[in-house]
Amino acid sequence: MQAMDIQPNQVTMVSLLTACSQLGVLNIGEWIHNYIDKHKISLNVTLGTALVDMYAKCGNITKALQVFREIPGRNSLIWTAMIHGLALHGHAKESICYFLEMISIGLEPDEVTFIGVLSACCRAGFVDEGRQFFAQMR
Structure with missing residues (x-):
């Protein structure tokens, strides 16, 4: 695309970033950003x-949090991505806090969101909290 002077759009960038996240190539993801x-x-x-x-x-939870905070009009998908990211990096308390904040602002968690917060509870040994979240699932 660059050689042909074709300007990428948001969809192109999302596709590239998705590939980077699946391959774990942080340096290319940073270049795209x-x-x-x-x-x-x-x-x-x-x-x-x-x-x-x-x-x-790709392992940069600090940058993930920074980008998350910069996005206006956050929906449940971006909240879910952040909840999963925090859980993945052992930040169970923060993951749970983000989950609770998401609910408090009126966003409805889906199955994937619950997997993220339950994963955080599992990794940290928060059995009681995990049971409470499990009971909230519909």
Whole structure:
């Protein structure tokens, strides 16, 4: 695309970031993030979720949190990505806090969100909290 001077859009960037997160290639994901910033590609919730997911899965939870905080109009998908990322990196308490905050602002957790918070409870040995969240599932 670059050789042909074709400008990528948000969908292109989401696809690239998804590949980076699946392959665990943080350096390329960071390059893509810099490209997004440099070329002023607007950061919508979908692209923001892809960035959060990529940073979390590639091991940079600090950057994932930073991107998460910068995204306006966060939906349940980006909250779920952050909950999973925190759980993955052993931040169970923070994962649970994000889950509870998500609910408190009126967003409905889905099955994937519950998997994230239950994973956090499992990794940290929070049996009672895990049972409470399990009971909340419908």
